[in-house]
Amino acid sequence: MPDSEDKFIAMVSATAEVSLPVSQFEPRSTLAVATHEIERSKFPAVDYHNHLDAQEPGEVLRVMDACGVDKCVNITMQVGDQAFEMHRRFKHFAPDRFDSYAWFDWTDLHEAGFWERCVRRLERFVDAGFIGIKIWKDLGLTLKDSNGELLKVNDERLIPFFEKAGELNFPVMFHIADPDAFFLPIDRFNERYEELAAHPDWSFYGSHFSKAELLAQRDSIFTRHPNTTFVAAHLAEKSENLAYVGRLLDENPNLYVDIGARTAELGRQPYTAREFFLKYADRILFGTDLVPETEMYRLHFRFLETRDEYFDYPSHASRQGRWQIYGIDLPDDVLNKVYRENALKLLLR
Numbered sequence: 001m002p003d004s005e006d007k008f009i010a011m012v013s014a015t016a017e018v019s020l021p022v023s024q025f026e027p028r029s030t031l032a033v034a035t036h037e038i039e040r041s042k043f044p045a046v047d048y049h050n051h052l053d054a055q056e057p058g059e060v061l062r063v064m065d066a067c068g069v070d071k072c073v074n075i076t077m078q079v080g081d082q083a084f085e086m087h088r089r090f091k092h093f094a095p096d097r098f099d100s101y102a103w104f105d106w107t108d109l110h111e112a113g114f115w116e117r118c119v120r121r122l123e124r125f126v127d128a129g130f131i132g133i134k135i136w137k138d139l140g141l142t143l144k145d146s147n148g149e150l151l152k153v154n155d156e157r158l159i160p161f162f163e164k165a166g167e168l169n170f171p172v173m174f175h176i177a178d179p180d181a182f183f184l185p186i187d188r189f190n191e192r193y194e195e196l197a198a199h200p201d202w203s204f205y206g207s208h209f210s211k212a213e214l215l216a217q218r219d220s221i222f223t224r225h226p227n228t229t230f231v232a233a234h235l236a237e238k239s240e241n242l243a244y245v246g247r248l249l250d251e252n253p254n255l256y257v258d259i260g261a262r263t264a265e266l267g268r269q270p271y272t273a274r275e276f277f278l279k280y281a282d283r284i285l286f287g288t289d290l291v292p293e294t295e296m297y298r299l300h301f302r303f304l305e306t307r308d309e310y311f312d313y314p315s316h317a318s319r320q321g322r323w324q325i326y327g328i329d330l331p332d333d334v335l336n337k338v339y340r341e342n343a344l345k346l347l348l349r
Helices: 002-015 057-067 081-093 114-128 156-167 193-198 211-224 242-251 270-279 294-305 332-347
Strands: 045-050 069-075 098-103 132-135 172-174 230-232 255-258
Touching: 045 332, 057 069, 057 081, 057 294, 069 081, 069 332, 081 098, 114 156, 156 211, 211 230, 211 242, 242 255, 242 270, 270 332, 294 332
Parallel strands: 045 069, 069 098, 098 132, 132 172, 172 230, 230 255
Antiparallel strands: none
């Protein structure tokens, strides 16, 4: 018997790729479970978070039509005259199908009168037909004032800007941090090791600031400006902790969140995620933050509309982690709000 066992082990060792790099490991599930391919969203969807500057409007529209996406919001990353040109490019192509978010312009930060110009720019964006403005993570992470001091997210010099946004009914979107794993060591305990090993410049581990500090600064703005509407992108950048996001929504009735690029996180906690969607159905926006493709949209629909188990999450470039997701089978009234109605409340202000 020992000889037979030794021969079997030797045979397996000879045929197995024991030195296979983990980056090349692509296991195929052997589960035999129900699958549902959802080609079109159950209700006409509004993709409230996307970046289309590098896309052709006609090609994006083809994908939207194939998937039942009624509107797409382009968060342009252009500033100055280029931002207005990008807005016109999509709006003129299909006026009823595209809208634009502006990008906060820091290019003249060190020039006299900058903080006052920020307020005037808001008025120009409103007059041009933009539907909101996004503040990105360079605020709080890299931007320094003329004295060389790192700007805090809740810098008091931005108070007139946020107050004017409230007066104009002009939503402000925030993205000022990244996933929790990006603030942890890139080691064998980091669940996004492969992604960070391939992109070590994405890591903030060892920085002089913490994610908790960044979020606390941002959260104080929501409270400080109750008459301004805010959208906290990527589930308030805390999709790993939906209890935290829920408390944030409870404390700030002026706040919405979008799910852009966070289906991977939501889909691996399907019970918690479903309860979150049911409780905050009026405050969640459908968004993808991924290049418009039919398969990308259909994986989102499968997550939101079915009870399918253990399937791929939508992603581009490097995957976020080595896990699969599960559908949360939302009821129709919640789907309609998340896909469409909540976004329309902001678009039609």
